[in-house]
Amino acid sequence: MLQPNKPLADLTADAKAHLLETFNVEGTVVAAAPGRVNLIGEHIDYCDGFVLPLAIERYVVIAARANESSIARISTEGQDPIEIDLTQKQEISDIKWSNYLRGVIQGFLDRGDRIPGFDAYIVSSVPLGAGLSSSAALECCFATLIEGLVDTVLRTSEKALLAQKAEHDFAGVPCGIMDQFASAFGKKDQLILIDCQTGDPEMVPFSDQSLSIIVSNTCVSHDLSDGGYATRRKATEDGLAIIGKKSWRDVTMEEVLAKKEELGDVIFRRSRHVVSEIQRTQDAVKDFKVNDFSQIGKLMAGSHASLRDDFEVSCDELDLMVKIATDIGFEGGVLGARMTGGGFGGSTVTLCRTSDAEAIAKQLHEQYLEKTGITPLIFATRPAQGAHLL
Ligand code: ADP
Numbered sequence: 001m002l003q004p005n006k007p008l009a010d011l012t013a014d015a016k017a018h019l020l021e022t023f024n025v026e027g028t029v030v031a032a033a034p035g036r037v038n039l040i041g042e043h044i045d046y047c048d049g050f051v052l053p054l055a056i057e058r059y060v061v062i063a064a065r066a067n068e069s070s071i072a073r074i075s076t077e078g079q080d081p082i083e084i085d086l087t088q089k090q091e092i093s094d095i096k097w098s099n100y101l102r103g104v105i106q107g108f109l110d111r112g113d114r115i116p117g118f119d120a121y122i123v124s125s126v127p128l129g130a131g132l133s134s135s136a137a138l139e140c141c142f143a144t145l146i147e148g149l150v151d152t153v154l155r156t157s158e159k160a161l162l163a164q165k166a167e168h169d170f171a172g173v174p175c176g177i178m179d180q181f182a183s184a185f186g187k188k189d190q191l192i193l194i195d196c197q198t199g200d201p202e203m204v205p206f207s208d209q210s211l212s213i214i215v216s217n218t219c220v221s222h223d224l225s226d227g228g229y230a231t232r233r234k235a236t237e238d239g240l241a242i243i244g245k246k247s248w249r250d251v252t253m254e255e256v257l258a259k260k261e262e263l264g265d266v267i268f269r270r271s272r273h274v275v276s277e278i279q280r281t282q283d284a285v286k287d288f289k290v291n292d293f294s295q296i297g298k299l300m301a302g303s304h305a306s307l308r309d310d311f312e313v314s315c316d317e318l319d320l321m322v323k324i325a326t327d328i329g330f331e332g333g334v335l336g337a338r339m340t341g342g343g344f345g346g347s348t349v350t351l352c353r354t355s356d357a358e359a360i361a362k363q364l365h366e367q368y369l370e371k372t373g374i375t376p377l378i379f380a381t382r383p384a385q386g387a388h389l390l
């Protein structure tokens with residue numbers, strides 16, 4: 001029950017057909033940008049840690065054509081078209097999905113670019129709100145489209161930072177750099193190691209074609225009234241202050257243990273997650289670099305347990321999905337599994353043998369449905385190309 005990934009060519013044809021139908025124009029500029037999934041290194045991007053995401057074969061695609069005005073007319077599936085005056089300073093709108101675009105436009109205006117008017121239609125195969133960064137894909141795709149329309153090329157990191165700023169300032173999400181970096185820097189057959197202290201991305205080969213990544217969307221989202229993300233972030237800031245260091249990268253597990261009493265139970269466990277997850281991610285990278293997958297299952301399991309017990313961002317559905325995968329085990333083609341993304345719902349990531357992916361997906365689908373009554377969304381991917389013009 002692997003859901004197929006729609007080829008980019010089909011998404012492009014869809015976007016162009018919708019553009020023609022909605023605005024009666026033929027698309028001349030088409031941009032694509034992928035969502036992402038994080039293999040390991042969770043909730044440590046805002047702690048100067050390392051993350052190891054990959055761009056997935058799920059994309060936002062936008063087809064557009066200049067319209068000889070100073071107005072952008074933009075539409076997307078299931079929404080009324082919007083109009084944005086490209087000569088004005090952008091304001092946050094009540095139409096939520098338009099804010100990601102307004103933020104990107106403002107980023108180009110801040111650079112001093114003059115954006116010509118255009119008509120555009122957005123399609124996407126990145127599930128929304130599933131922890132796969134459809135928002136970063138939208139921002140990076142739109143930024144790439146504007147590069148095409150303005151006829152300018154940003155450095156990849158500049159584009160990713162512009163997209164991140166849009167998310168901060170216009171969507172009100174104080175995210176780290178992982179999502180936009182993954183969508184912008186993604187490469188076929190490569191994982192992206194991001195050192196969140198320096199902001200430098202490094203490509204890590206994932207060239208073994210016999211391996212794939214299964215993404216399983218639990219299709220639940222438990223919105224916490226205490227704002228789970230913000231409180232976790234605050235706890236890590238408090239922990240670092242109590243330990244008395246400037247950066248989590250300089251903190252050892254011995255130092256966390258030595259401050260156990262002072263930290264108190266909750267902040268102690270949050271701190272233990274940060275320090276152990278930074279180590280696990282570095283260990284995983286070492287293994288990937290030499291194509292040694294014997295420890296990867298342990299590292300992914302350790303990451304999941306730490307997120308569940310110490311950082312407390314998992315939930316029953318994520319734990320169940322991970323358990324089903326883990327129970328299939330190495331014999332059945334599963335190398336490792338864990339929750340991925342912010343948590344409280346969303347998706348899990350399973351590293352598996354490509355030849356077993358279909359059978360694994362069937363198990364995940366059937367058992368998850370049977371135990372929860374919820375139909376999950378499951379697909380397999382290999383690392384994909386980042387944001388680009390078609
Ligand atoms: P995630 O990034 O994990 O998918 P977010 O809540 O950060 O979840 O972003 C989802 C939001 O991004 C959607 O509610 C919508 O406003 C916007 N969005 C993403 N993709 C599209 C799209 N193709 N068309 C319109 N809006 C989109």
Ligand code: MG
Pocket residue numbers: 133134135136
């Ligand atoms: Mg998002």
